[in-house]
Amino acid sequence: MKKLGFIALSALLAVSCASKKDLDAALEKQQRTQELLDTATVRLNACEAEEKANEARLQALQAQVADLRANNQSLINNTGELTTLSKKGAENLEKSLESLREKDLQIKTLNDAITRKDSVTLALVTSLKSSLGNLNDEDISINVEKGVVYVSISDKLLFPSGSATVNNNAKNVLGKVAKVVNDKPEIEIMVEGHTDNQPINTPQFKDNWALSTARALAVTRILQEDFDVAPSRMTAAGRSYYIPVASNDTAEGRAKNRRTRIIVLPKLDQFFDMVEKGMEQAKQNAKAGK
Template sequence: MKKLALVALTALMAVSCASKKDLESALEKQKRTQELLDTATVELNACLSDKKVSYAQLEAMRSQVADLRANNEGLISNTGDLTMLSKKGADNLEKSLESLREKDLQIRTLNDAITRKDSVTLALVQSFKGVLGNLNDEDISINVEKGVVYVSISDKLLFASGSATINSAAKSVLGKVAKVVNDKPEIEIMVEGHTDNQSINTPLFKDNWALSSARAASVTRLLQTDFNVDPARMTAAGRSYYIPVASNDTAAGRAKNRRTRIIVLPKLDQFFDIVEKGMEEAKAKAKAGE
């Protein structure tokens, strides 16, 4: 009986030990399964979130594709208009280039004309200095102002005080001036009479206007009659005392102001003809693309 009870107790204990191990094993398995389930749940949620993002991106791309298609259709429909605009732009560009070429050629033409005029002016100065260079600088001077040649002759070399009659000795000086003028048919001259500010009132000359004008006329008349200078190329002008070159407060200054000035001018109509002709040539060359 005791043996039987012992065997039963031993079997019970074995069963009890076996049940505890199975339980622990089952619990451990359940724990791992729960961890796997939790991990799978997290991954599923992440996939669902990525799916939403992907759908949003897909819709955005579809919208972009639609916009691109619309723009492409617009560009295709405007190709004809763009072609016309491009041709118009090319025509305008060509016209602008032609205008620039014309302006450039005109500027060069003007520069050439001015250079030619300056060369003529320099040649005139050299010519006058060549024929008059042996005279006293106080009696005669040659200078250039703004491209114009001026020959100033002291009145003491030409006239007696208060007179408009040219001294016989002065005729040789005017003859040298006439030689240069006759050798240069492309020029004209203006003869100006200048006085000081001392009043004059004689039977012949009421004032300095009359004296200065009479002296200028005497010089032009002598150049015409004695030296065959074409009168159409000369102008006589009286300037009285209103354009002094020195102070009238001193005798020396008044002596400088009493003078006859010969202004040598290029024939302006010829000069402008040259310029106009050059402008027309420049326009023609610009159109030809030269």
């Protein structure tokens, strides 16, 4: 009886071991199968994406083919006009080149004229500073603004307070300015009188307009009568107190504003005449292909 029980137990153990082994094998097979399935799924997705991309490329190529066919047909239809268009295009190109040459030459001409004007201005400033160099900077100054030379002379150097009579000592200064002007016949001058904003009302001068104008006229007459500056080259102008160079709120500022300014001007008609002639020459040179 004990022997029979031992045999039964052995058989049961054998069956149990065989089942575990098969189960492990089945699980391993299942895992490999799952991995193959995952790989196949990835490849399938990639193939589907590539298929969509190929379809898009195919549609794009078909559209390009359609455009090429349309362009080809257009070229075929326009073949008869190509000769005329080419000739017209060549004529237009030649006109454009001529226009560019003319503009380049005109720009060069204008630059040359400006350079010449700047050279004249520099020479003028040098002459004035050389002639007036020994004067106090507070009484007289020379500067250039936008290509125009300005000589500014203080009120205290030229006139007594509230007067339009030029001091005898100031005539020496005006004589030096006159010499430079007379040496350069290509320039003209404008004499401007400037005041501060303090009111004035005397039997001689009703207001600052009258005072500034009278002072400009007095300087102009000195230049003409004492130093032979041609009156046709001069203009006198009163500017009252409307163009200050400093604040009128202080005595120092008002002193700076009381001044006579001599503006040295190139003869603009000569300058523009030179530019106009240069432009015309540039046009002729452009037509000649120079």
